[in-house]
């Protein structure tokens with residue numbers, strides 16, 4: 001896999017701050033991947049987004065997009081290769097849906113028939129065909145984000161950068177948006193970078209993940225591998241925070257298993273042995289199952305399943 005985006009020893013410290021927001025960060029985002037960047041508050045995620053989108057420049061090190069270094073001189077041209085999807089959608093209230101999607105092309109001076117044709121194609125793609133004449137205030141949160149995605153794609157970018165794209169949405173709407181992003185990445189052969197503080201987003205969508213903490217890259221790799229065998233305490237803490245402990249009743253403990261595929265017989269077997277399934281999540285690598293187990297009861301044994 002070639003590299004879509006590369007950070008080499010990037011450092012960034014904001015004026016007046018004692019601590020750097022990013023320290024000597026080196027990271028390669030494979031072309032055609034769905035790469036998640038996860039970290040707790042203050043980890044440096046927004047700084048990373050601002051560097052990729054050209055709103056900030058590194059103090060040290062360099063950033064390359066498809067092999068070309070991002071500098072003040074190349075910034076404008078390289079920015080055109082990146083589509084941005086924002087947490088709060090950033091739609092212009094006084095423009096119609098169509099007018100929001102066409103705006104990036106308008107700013108580039110593209111002729112009206114071309115921009116409207118492309119915008120309508122993209123509105124169809126995101127499931128909003130026929131809503132082009134509405135205004136943002138007439139849309140639900142999920143629909144607004146679909147407009148945001150169509151707008152991000154209108155310039156045909158090679159990289160789609162989604163910054164907390166589902167954090168303002170309810171779980172069901174989020175799932176629809178994440179499915180859409182995954183489908184678009186696959187169909188259009190884009191590189192998708194998803195910045196999030198939510199582990200479930202990483203699990204649901206990404207092929208690769210990078211974990212940031214305190215401005216440092218603490219762990220990175222293929223998502224399945226990192227989540228199965230987290231090497232760093234911060235990654236383990238993110239995984240622990242995501243455990244459904246609160247579903248436990250008195251005297252129960254939680255066990256976590258990863259099945260390589262959804263296996264109804266294995267789940268029924270666990271239930272027969274007295275384990276209560278409190279959560280099951282499917283993801284590209286298989287199924288994660290959390291079990292509430294009575295301490296006194298024998299531990300459930302499963303053939304061919306890794307705990």
Ligand SMILES: Nc1ncnc2c1ncn2[C@@H]1O[C@H](COP(=O)(O)OP(=O)(O)OP(=O)(O)O)[C@@H](O)[C@H]1O
Nearest residue numbers: 014017021039040041042043044045046047048197
């Ligand atoms: N404009 C700024 N001026 C000064 N310091 C900043 C600025 N933006 C971020 N910082 C600092 O840089 C560090 C990294 O912040 P950043 O916003 O990149 O983290 P984050 O992971 O996005 O956090 P959150 O999830 O809370 O948004 C923090 O210590 C933050 O206080």
